[in-house]
Amino acid sequence: MKKKSVFKKFLYSQKVAPYVFIAPFVVTFLVFFAYSICSMIIMSFQKVAGANTSFVGLDNYKILSNAVFIKSLKNSIFYTIVTCILMIPIPMVLAAMLNSKHMRGKAAFRSILFIPALTSVVVAGVVFRLMFGELEGSFMNQVIGVFGVEPLIWLRKPTTVWIALFLLCLWRWTGVNMMYYLSGLQQIPEDLYESASIDGATSMQQLRYITIPLLKPTTIYVLTISIFGGMAMFSESYMLFNGNKSPNNVGTTLVGMLYRMGFEQNNLGIASAIGVTFLAIVLVVNLFQLKLNGTLGKGEE
């Protein structure tokens, strides 16, 4: 009885309480995250066949010079770069236009543009896969037919595959990014624009010298999520091609390659080596990011 109350006192003390509060994170972090990272790093140096594992040194990392792997890495990087180029200026301009005092029906348009973000990658993928179908009557073929272009087999050729992937990304995320920019715009004081227009600045100049520089924190945030989202892209391609397979690997991404090795070919060592490479890329990008942004900790305190 007495022991219990001592324990209770210990548990309720102001010194111990914070650890109780953060315990759920520490436990899940150790069990799921830290353990996974460690076992992945170890496995990347092993050949795993059933219960038998043997160390093979850097053999698994030979995959890094494999042509298909390099293609998948290039695909991921290309996708990331283009989505960053598209997903920053377009939502920014849309937000600035929507925020203009000449705009009517702001709230309604804002909501409508946000709706695609509510759909799952599966539903969006189903629609886009069918829209970009190869039949003459598939929607995109009808659209280009209006301009007199012959029907295309969209999901076979690299160029058209990329068009489909970028349109899918634009469709789903423009509204969300625009929302980030709208909240960024609301933090810019109105009188800045007033004094600028008194000084005779055109609206283009105001955009160039007031809006864009003051939206920098938002842009950095959007850039960050776009880079990580882009490098981790897999489900979109999986849906468009109805599986982790695309003609001549036109839509195979880094994660696609990891999935193929780990889950389809059961080649755990090589998949782990890809995972470790991916982790290294993520960490390097992060370091770069921290440098660009000033250290994260400082920014938030």
Place this chain on the structure above:
Amino acid sequence: MSMTKKSKIMTTCLFIFFLAVAAITLLPLALLAVSSLRPGSDLMRYGLNFSIDWASANLNEYKLLFSGENAYFIWYKNSLVITVVQVALALFLSACVGYGFAMYNFKGKNAIFLCVLLVMMVPTEVILLPLYRLIVGMKLVNNMWGIILPYLVVPMLVFFFRQYLSGIPKDFLDAARVDGCTEYGIFFKIMVPLMKPSFAAMGIYQGMQSWNNFLWPMIVTNSIDKITLPVGLQSLLSPYGNNYDILIAGSCFAIIPILVLFICFQRYFIEGMTAGGVKG
């Protein structure tokens, strides 16, 4: 006078432009909705488009969906249960952790918080394989806990709650302590009520994540009565198109509840889904 005329033209141009943008945005969903009124075999033969014979449009697809001769509503139920359980647990546990970080100073705080940031930065796809092997080892394949457990504490939510609570002065806590409130009493009786508005936004953020999650549930579950709605819908996408009836109507019916919720609770949706940007 010319000024007002100019601004009128401006207003009209902007409005027309956004009408066009809105139309393009809604187009894929409209395509889906229109197609759900046609037989799936039509889609297979003619492709997904707007041409529809309104005279023969009907709700047969939906009747088929509701007839119960498919697993659709099993998936629906699975998704619903997983979403509710995951949202409840993730909100509660992440709020605890966020509160711990916001309100206390303790040894190792910064190092542990760095771990939160680390988990937030590393895409979950990186550890897909070792995590899956862990779940296999725990015998949680085809079990909803296999989907839920790794994401019990969501770093994004921890981060958000920490930010949200850091605005509350700490002497507030001391006053409560003087009144004889225990450390946990303070959290449950004082803080949780204060956090209510953030629970709504974060609940919706997490709810959307859970409801729409595809990759992880696809990896952890494979039996037809354990998979979630997105995984189930994906499985209908066969090259022969024999499941298109259920696929199209089912996709529509997967969006409708969210759309209704969105229309009712727009503010929380937008707040929740763009919460990451608030730190800006």
